[in-house]
Amino acid sequence: MSRVLLLAAGLSLVAGCFGGSNDAGGAGPSESDPVHESLPPVELEPGTDRQRELRDAAWAAVDRGDFDTGVTALLALARTDPMSQEKASGMLLLAEYYSVEGRHAEALDLLLRLRADAPASAELEYVLARTYLDIGDDEEAEGAFRRATRVDADYLRAYVALAALLRRHDRARDADTVMLRLERQSRVIGERLATMPDASARTALIRRLDIGLPHPSAARAASLGLVDEDPEVVRAALETLATIGTVDVIPRLEPLTAPGADDELSTLARIALEAIRARAAAADTLAPD
Numbered sequence: 001m002s003r004v005l006l007l008a009a010g011l012s013l014v015a016g017c018f019g020g021s022n023d024a025g026g027a028g029p030s031e032s033d034p035v036h037e038s039l040p041p042v043e044l045e046p047g048t049d050r051q052r053e054l055r056d057a058a059w060a061a062v063d064r065g066d067f068d069t070g071v072t073a074l075l076a077l078a079r080t081d082p083m084s085q086e087k088a089s090g091m092l093l094l095a096e097y098y099s100v101e102g103r104h105a106e107a108l109d110l111l112l113r114l115r116a117d118a119p120a121s122a123e124l125e126y127v128l129a130r131t132y133l134d135i136g137d138d139e140e141a142e143g144a145f146r147r148a149t150r151v152d153a154d155y156l157r158a159y160v161a162l163a164a165l166l167r168r169h170d171r172a173r174d175a176d177t178v179m180l181r182l183e184r185q186s187r188v189i190g191e192r193l194a195t196m197p198d199a200s201a202r203t204a205l206i207r208r209l210d211i212g213l214p215h216p217s218a219a220r221a222a223s224l225g226l227v228d229e230d231p232e233v234v235r236a237a238l239e240t241l242a243t244i245g246t247v248d249v250i251p252r253l254e255p256l257t258a259p260g261a262d263d264e265l266s267t268l269a270r271i272a273l274e275a276i277r278a279r280a281a282a283a284d285t286l287a288p289d
Contacts, residue, residue, distance in 0.1 A: 043119060044083060044084050044085050045082035045084050046084060047084035047085055047086040047087070048082075050080060051084055051086040051090075054073045054076050054077040054080070054090070055073075055086040055089065057070075058071075058077065058090060061073060062093070071097055073090075074091075074093060074094040074097070077090040078090060078091050078094060078110070083118055088114060088118040088121075091110055091114045092114060092121075092123065092124060094110060095107045095114070095127060095131070099131050099134060104134050105135075107131050108128075108131050111127060112128075115128065120151045121151060122148040122152035125144045125145070125151060126144070126157065126161070128144045129141045129142075129143075129161065130161075138165060138168075138169065141165060142162065142166070145158045145161055146162060149162070149181070153185050154205070154208050155208070156185065156186070156208060156209060156211045159179065159182035160182065160211045160213065163175040163176075163179050163182075166178065182211070182215070182218070183215075186209065186217035186220070186221045187217060189209060190221035190224055192205065193205060193225065199228070199232060200232075202228065202230070202233045202236075203230075203232050203233050203236045206225045206233065206237050206240055207236050207239075207240060209221055210239075210240045211244055212244075213243070214243075214244050214245065214246050214276075215246070216246045218244050219244050219246045219248070220248070220249060222244065223237060223245075223249040223253075224237070225237030226256065227252075231265065234265055235264075235268060238253075238256070238265065238268035238269055238271075241276070242272040242275045242276075243275070245272055245275065245276040246276065246280075247276060247277075247280050250273060250276060250277075253269050253276075254269075257269050
């Protein structure tokens with residue numbers, strides 16, 4: 001049930017994944033992008049009081065680990081009208097739950113219905129791709145990962161997953177091309193962070209750099225948040241670097257552990273430094289003589 005537990009931590013991401021990437025500084029798709037030729041130009045409608053009630057009940061239940069109650073509320077939410085942010089987010093979370101439980105046919109049916117009726121969403125395409133992987137349909141998974149990167153160029157996790165899939169099929173050159181795109185987009189995100197006026201948008205954008213594994217370009221972009229005037233942005237950068245940080249950002253982290261630094265941020269900086277150094281030591285151990 002480990003992936004189920006991750007749902008609770010990811011609710012804020014799921015809640016804003018339909019038609020909201022630009023609110024967090026997301027690059028979004030271009031009007032000429034091929035994804036718009038295959039997905040309907042639909043918009044979400046305003047949610048109803050009943051939908052908000054069911055969404056809040058589901059979110060609260062999942063957050064406290066009461067998945068049976070949460071799923072009951074999500075099922076009721078999926079049966080409501082119209083197609084709103086609340087309904088779309090609930091359907092996506094329900095599909096995640098089905099995947100965790102091994103109910104892949106139900107998850108796939110729900111995701112395809114959502115894809116037909118809701119706006120293009122990188123998160124939806126990413127979850128759809130993972131579901132295709134679960135049932136062994138790598139070709140459809142590749143297509144969904146690629147759509148995720150086209151819907152939202154900032155959805156960096158899709159690049160990593162796509163590259164891993166390509167390497168499993170001995171397509172190293174294609175995988176390298178995808179990772180070069182990730183590196184380029186990481187630099188673009190760093191450039192946007194430097195000029196983005198809203199602190200909450202900077203925080204959200206930094207968290208999107210968390211691709212689940214160390215990466216120099218993504219780490220350098222995230223490290224820009226270490227000198228931000230808003231402590232929430234700094235916190236996001238530190239937590240992200242604990243996962244993706246590489247040795248070249250250590251000099252940017254060390255000042256945050258100096259005497260007189262904020263206690264909470266100093267603790268997070270030490271955690272990030274320990275994680276980076278441990279990964280570097282493990283890499284050295286595994287390296288051939």
